[in-house]
Structure formats: structure tokens, C-alpha cells
Amino acid sequence: MTLSELHRSGRLAASYPLVRGMLADLTDRELTRAGHILARLDPDEVLDAHPSTPELRVAVTGHRTLGPLIPPLTAELARHGLLMRPHLSDFDAHVFDLGDPESALYAAEPGLVLWVLDPDMVFDEVPVPWTAADVERVLDAKVAMVRDLAAAFDRRADATLVLNTLPLPRRFTAQLTDHRSRARLGAAWRAAGARLLTLGDEIPSVITLDLDPLLAEGIPAEDARLGRYARTGLSPALLARYAREVGHLARHLTGRTKKALVCDLDGTLWGGVLGDDGPEGIELGEGLRGEAFTAFQKVIKQLGSHGVLLAVASKNDLEPVEKTMRDHPGMALHPDDFVRVTANWRPKPDNLTALAQALNIGVDSFVFVDDSAYECGLVRHALPEVTVVQLNEEPARHIERLLHDGWFDTRELNAEDHARPSRYREELDRQTFLASFDSIADYLCELGVWVRLAPVIEPEIPRAAQLTLRTNQFNTTVQRYRAPQVRAAADGPGTRVFGIHSGDRFGDNGMVGVIFTRAEGDTVHVDNFVLSCRVFSRGIETACLSAVLADAKAGGARAVEAVYRPGPKNAGVRDFYPDHGFTLADEENGVLTFRHSLADIAARPAHIRFIESLEERR
Structure with a gap:
């Protein structure tokens, strides 16, 4: 059955898990057509039928008409198994949207904000007649405005802000009849693009998409008729490719990056x-x-x-x-x-x-x-x-x-990423080692597992955030954290973020897990517990949870509460807390809250050696 048939029969929401496969091999144009159908879906209907469907709130704002972006964007997210709940701003409302914390954009509480920049936001303010110097002055002012609003957004919202470089259409450069002026305009334009591309180094929530590689594939920057009569800033073809790039990012932000x-x-x-x-x-x-x-x-x-x-x-x-x-x-x-x-x-x-x-x-x-x-x-x-x-x-x-599909795209790389292949080769060596033992207990004793549990420090924050983004199985609340959120939790009053480091006779696994805790009165809350699938079934999770419980008791707490929130792949940790002495305290909409009285804390597994510093590994 086709997408159109499902829609006409009223079964599209009920059949939403099938949509991903239907969209897998469609062209950009076909995806946009499919997106027009999917954009009519009520997200609540889909979630009623399939509560575990990953949802992403996406706000779209900019200088020109951006309604044509919604269909391809809806389809691109659906192609990756995601459900989009969009917020589309009014025409030319971007400055107000991002500058006013009371705006509808902030009220929508998006996880992803697309601030679509276009060349007309510059040339609409250039006087006529104009020179390259006039454009350069306006361009500098616009980039400064973007930087200031992005910095304000970063302080106010827990979301990723996506910017883009500005295409430079020939209809502007051709109005300068001398080549030296065209060269000056091109240099100023590219310098502005470079400043936009590096904003993410200064403002953690910002990601800037470089549109030049897409334009180099022959995609037109604009459509003259739509630009004039529909007041669009970028061509439908470019918006479709922009949507594809955003789809790659959304996949990563929801923990679906391929490995x-x-x-x-x-x-x-x-x-x-x-x-x-x-x-x-x-x-x-x-x-x-x-x-x-x-x-x-x-x-x-x-x-x-x-x-x-x-x-x-x-x-x-x-x-x-x-x-x-x-x-x-x-x-x-x-x-x-x-x-x-x-x-x-x-x-x-x-x-x-x-x-x-x-x-x-x-x-x-x-x-x-x-x-x-x-x-x-x-x-x-x-x-x-x-x-x-x-x-x-x-x-x-x-x-x-x-x-073509950026399956391995991520926000940024760290030392753990570069070391990952060697870590997994070591894991295969462990599997060979395991085969030589008659029991798991004998294997674990000889493996020589060591663990270090310590507060996350500044250089480790990107890795801690990455673990929440990439880990799906042992992730007790499937909550995703960006680096600023990890930093805020690590530095906040009453909140702590513990990094789990481990290794054994085959090598250092690096940081393999993270635990978020929060103290309120005489109770410590475990807001999330994340552990890499590379180190399952070695007792590390038991050792670390016991350490957290002991630390809470030593600090004067009378109980520890922990939450399990179901996700598409974390059913295996549903009983993690009950298996370690917690009792069910509350259940609401499938979210389970467990409580430990701290009266009887299980001992750490005997085969695991806790160390205070990484220098003690050997």
C-alpha cells in the first residue's frame, strides 16, 4: 500500500512505523511530495498509536517565506523514523522570535531551531545605487546581529540552533560591471560565511550548515519567480537538500547515528x-x-x-x-x-x-x-x-x-571517537579470551576490570554529552544532553555528573558511562544512568550504582530515587533498579520511579577494582 492510499484510508497514523521504509529510496522531489502528505498528520494521533515514536520539536524562522521547507523537512525526519512537531514563524519574524524570550518560538520549547538565512536579508537593506563597500557594511552588521541573537538564544534555551551560510546569486554580482568590485564583494561575502561557520566554536548551541557544497552539485540557489511572487529566499531544490542535512543532524540528536x-x-x-x-x-x-x-x-x-x-x-x-x-x-x-x-x-x-x-x-x-x-x-x-x-x-x-545520506554525521569528534575502532578490536580479543573459560565468573576474575567513578571535568564534557546522544540500550531515561546541559548539571547547585572510566587487561576503554544526580532535601535523585554497550555484563553498572548509593548515604541522604523512562531500545534496563534493591515508588504514563532506603546497599562485585586516578590503572 502506498503513502497516499494510507492517507486516504485514514490509516496513516496507525501505520506510521511503515513510513520509514516507504521513504527510504525516494528522490528529493518525491520526498517533498510525500512530505505534503505527512505534514497533514496530527503528531498526537501518531503518538496515541505508537507512544514510543521519537518526537522532535522543530522551530523554523527566517527573513523570507519558509512554509515550503516544512514538507521536505517532515519527510526527512520520517525517513529516519522520527516524528516532527513543527513551529513555523511568521514572515520576517526572526529578529523578534530569537530576541524576545516571551516569543512563540521559545514557548514552543523546540529541541531544534532552524534560522534560515538568505541573501535578501542583506540586500534588502543596501541602498541603491550601491557599491561593494555598501554591501560589506550591511553584511558586517548582519553577521554581528546573528552572533548577538545566537548568543542570547544559547543563554535562554536548551536547544540546538542551526544557521547556514548565505548563497551569493549572480543577479547581485552582475550588477557590478567591473571585475575588481565583484572580487571585493565576493571576498567580503566569503569572509562573512567564514564568521558564520566558526560561530559554533564560540556559541555551543550553534551549528552552521555550509550550503556551498550543495550549490557545487548544481542545485540552484533561488527561483526567480517564487522569490519575486512568493517571497521565498532559497529555491525549493535547495530547501529540500537543506532539509536532508537537517535530517542527518536530527538523527544524531535523537541517538540514531550509525556506528x-x-x-x-x-x-x-x-x-x-x-x-x-x-x-x-x-x-x-x-x-x-x-x-x-x-x-x-x-x-x-x-x-x-x-x-x-x-x-x-x-x-x-x-x-x-x-x-x-x-x-x-x-x-x-x-x-x-x-x-x-x-x-x-x-x-x-x-x-x-x-x-x-x-x-x-x-x-x-x-x-x-x-x-x-x-x-x-x-x-x-x-x-x-x-x-x-x-x-x-x-x-x-x-x-x-x-x-549521500551522512549516516555517520555527528556534532563534533573527540579523542574517544578516534580511539573507538581500537577499543572494539580489543573487545573482540575479550570475546576470544572468554571462550577459553568454563564460567563467566572465572573469566571476569581473570579479566582484571578496573573502574574509576569521578565527577566529570571540563575536558570530559563533550564525551559525556556524546554518550547520552549515542547510547540507546543502557540509557535509563533516554534523555539526550548537549554539552552546555552537561556543564550546567556538573556545575549546578546540588547536581553532580559522574563519569565512568573503565579498562582491563586488554586496554583502557576510556569514559564508558555517565550518571546524573541531583540532591533535594534528604533525597538524592538519579536523573539518568548511561553506560556504553561495549562494557555490558561485567558488573560495572552494579559497582557504580553501589558507589553512588554509598556516596549519598555518606553525604547524609536518607533515600535515593531513580527513574526509568521507556524508549525504543532500553527495555533491557527496566528492571535494573529493582534488581539492585530499589522498590517501585510511583508509575505515571509508563515512567517508573524507584526508591532505595539506603538501609542495605549491595556490595560491589569482588572482581572489580576501584581506582582513584587513571595513573593507578596498572
Whole structure:
């Protein structure tokens, strides 16, 4: 059944979980058409039918008409399984919206605010006739205004503010008949763009989208007729691509960033079939097609350097695959770049499931890349949670196809991101080590787990925020925190943020968890407990909770209360608090509040060693 048929039959809200799959492979234009249908949905109807659907409140404001942005934006969020609740500001209301804390924009309590900037906000204030110097003066004033309003927004709201660079249409530059004036205007315009792009370094809540790469793909900046008669600032095509970029960001802000890229080999990382053609016969490194495959490998290697876990799932024999990866001069990727190379003749969905279990992450963290329509269809059918990128026979298009959807986009990288692949390789070593023991207890004793629980300090704040954004399974309230919110909790009166660091005989895992607490009277509240899936089932969560309870008791508290809020993937921690001596104190709309009297605090697991500083790790 199509989207239109579901809408006409009145079953679209009830069928909302199916929408994601319906939108998966649509073009920008098709997505916009679908968005017109989805924008008519009442979000409350969807939530009544599917209460666990992730919802994001999005406010849109700017200088020109922005109604045409809502349909593609609605569709892009739906494509990632999200439900958008939009707030659209009035025409040219952006200064009032962001400057007045009593405005309707603030009242909407959005998690994401899109301040769509366009070139007319500058040229509408340039006198006629004008020179490049006139534009430069207005441009400087506008950038200063943007900076001041963004800083005010950052102080007032717990939301992400998205800005964008300004296109410079030829209809303006062509009005300067001498090339030196055009060059001066272009230089001033690009300098203003650079200031907008770096605002995020100064104002934590700001992210600036660079529109130049989108324009370089041939997308028109504006539509002359719509700009004149409908008073739009950016073309429908550019708004659609803008919406796609925002969709990537929304996916990250709601904890849906992908973690692992799993690649086929034959026809994907090299041309030809290794089993038939041999290492000397595959297309790789030499010739135009061979160079294209090597270029594709370099892009994958680059993604791996940003913390993306790389793996192989190929129908091949393992020995020739490993030899080719190790010895072929055209290979940009080598065995050490991958957390696992799987080459066998089992169905690929089985191999993906086994890999997810070995890495202790969900299959919905995977992006699977293959040139075979059969294999892609099989994975889509067996594992619909996996994102499938189907390549074609033209290797020059592989890079474009892989990067089109920004599956691994994140706000910023930190040291933990760069170390992530090596951490997961160590985890696979732990799995091998486990197989040599008769019992889990013996394994844990020999593993030598150490834990450090300490208040989060300033350099650790980005990592603490990232853990709340990326962790879905052991996240007791599925609440997402930005760095400013973590900082406020760490520095606030009565609030504390504890970072959990761990490691063992195989290496240092880094910061793997975070606990948010708040003291009110004689009660300490655990507002959230987050732990990376990499360190499940080692007793770390028990040890840290016991430490928090003991700390609360030592500080004079008479009880500790903790909340469990259900999310799409955290059902496994529903009984975490009851299993550790808490009793149910309240239940409202599925949210459970548990209470611990502190009379009997469970001992920390004997196999875990607590340390005071990271220097004590060994």
C-alpha cells in the first residue's frame, strides 16, 4: 500500500512505523511530495498509536517565506523514523522570535531551531545605487546581529540552533560591471560565511550548515519567480537538500547515528570476483576503474579515522581475502583497518547478526554496502533495521552513493571517537579470551576490570554529552544532553555528573558511562544512568550504582530515587533498579520511579577494582 492510499484510508497514523521504509529510496522531489502528505498528520494521533515514536520539536524562522521547507523537512525526519512537531514563524519574524524570550518560538520549547538565512536579508537593506563597500557594511552588521541573537538564544534555551551560510546569486554580482568590485564583494561575502561557520566554536548551541557544497552539485540557489511572487529566499531544490542535512543532524540528536560500516568485497571494494579472477585479475589500483575502487577505499579509510567501525561481510574464502588485503598494491584498506573481516558462504544477514553480537551493538547501528541487488534485498528483508546502501556497476559513483545520506554525521569528534575502532578490536580479543573459560565468573576474575567513578571535568564534557546522544540500550531515561546541559548539571547547585572510566587487561576503554544526580532535601535523585554497550555484563553498572548509593548515604541522604523512562531500545534496563534493591515508588504514563532506603546497599562485585586516578590503572 502506498503513502497516499494510507492517507486516504485514514490509516496513516496507525501505520506510521511503515513510513520509514516507504521513504527510504525516494528522490528529493518525491520526498517533498510525500512530505505534503505527512505534514497533514496530527503528531498526537501518531503518538496515541505508537507512544514510543521519537518526537522532535522543530522551530523554523527566517527573513523570507519558509512554509515550503516544512514538507521536505517532515519527510526527512520520517525517513529516519522520527516524528516532527513543527513551529513555523511568521514572515520576517526572526529578529523578534530569537530576541524576545516571551516569543512563540521559545514557548514552543523546540529541541531544534532552524534560522534560515538568505541573501535578501542583506540586500534588502543596501541602498541603491550601491557599491561593494555598501554591501560589506550591511553584511558586517548582519553577521554581528546573528552572533548577538545566537548568543542570547544559547543563554535562554536548551536547544540546538542551526544557521547556514548565505548563497551569493549572480543577479547581485552582475550588477557590478567591473571585475575588481565583484572580487571585493565576493571576498567580503566569503569572509562573512567564514564568521558564520566558526560561530559554533564560540556559541555551543550553534551549528552552521555550509550550503556551498550543495550549490557545487548544481542545485540552484533561488527561483526567480517564487522569490519575486512568493517571497521565498532559497529555491525549493535547495530547501529540500537543506532539509536532508537537517535530517542527518536530527538523527544524531535523537541517538540514531550509525556506528559501523560493513562492506562487501567483489564489485564493492574492488572490481571483479576474487574467487574467479584471482588477486592479479581484480580491478584495483591500476586502470581507470581500478583507480576508482582505490579512491572508494580511501574514503572508507577516512571514515574509519573518524571513529566509524569498519567491517567486511563477503561471500569468499577467508585466506585469499586476507592475503589480497595484505599484499595487493592497490589496496588502500588493510586488515588492521577493520574490526572484523568475515569471508564465508553463510547468508549475509547471519553474518551481520553475528557481528552485532560480537561487537555488542544493535544491527540498527550498521550501514551495509553491497553492489548486489540480491544481497541488498535479502538484508533489507531479514534485517529491516540495517541501513542498506546499494551500489551499481559504476565504481566512480560509489563515493557519492555512500556519502549521500551522512549516516555517520555527528556534532563534533573527540579523542574517544578516534580511539573507538581500537577499543572494539580489543573487545573482540575479550570475546576470544572468554571462550577459553568454563564460567563467566572465572573469566571476569581473570579479566582484571578496573573502574574509576569521578565527577566529570571540563575536558570530559563533550564525551559525556556524546554518550547520552549515542547510547540507546543502557540509557535509563533516554534523555539526550548537549554539552552546555552537561556543564550546567556538573556545575549546578546540588547536581553532580559522574563519569565512568573503565579498562582491563586488554586496554583502557576510556569514559564508558555517565550518571546524573541531583540532591533535594534528604533525597538524592538519579536523573539518568548511561553506560556504553561495549562494557555490558561485567558488573560495572552494579559497582557504580553501589558507589553512588554509598556516596549519598555518606553525604547524609536518607533515600535515593531513580527513574526509568521507556524508549525504543532500553527495555533491557527496566528492571535494573529493582534488581539492585530499589522498590517501585510511583508509575505515571509508563515512567517508573524507584526508591532505595539506603538501609542495605549491595556490595560491589569482588572482581572489580576501584581506582582513584587513571595513573593507578596498572
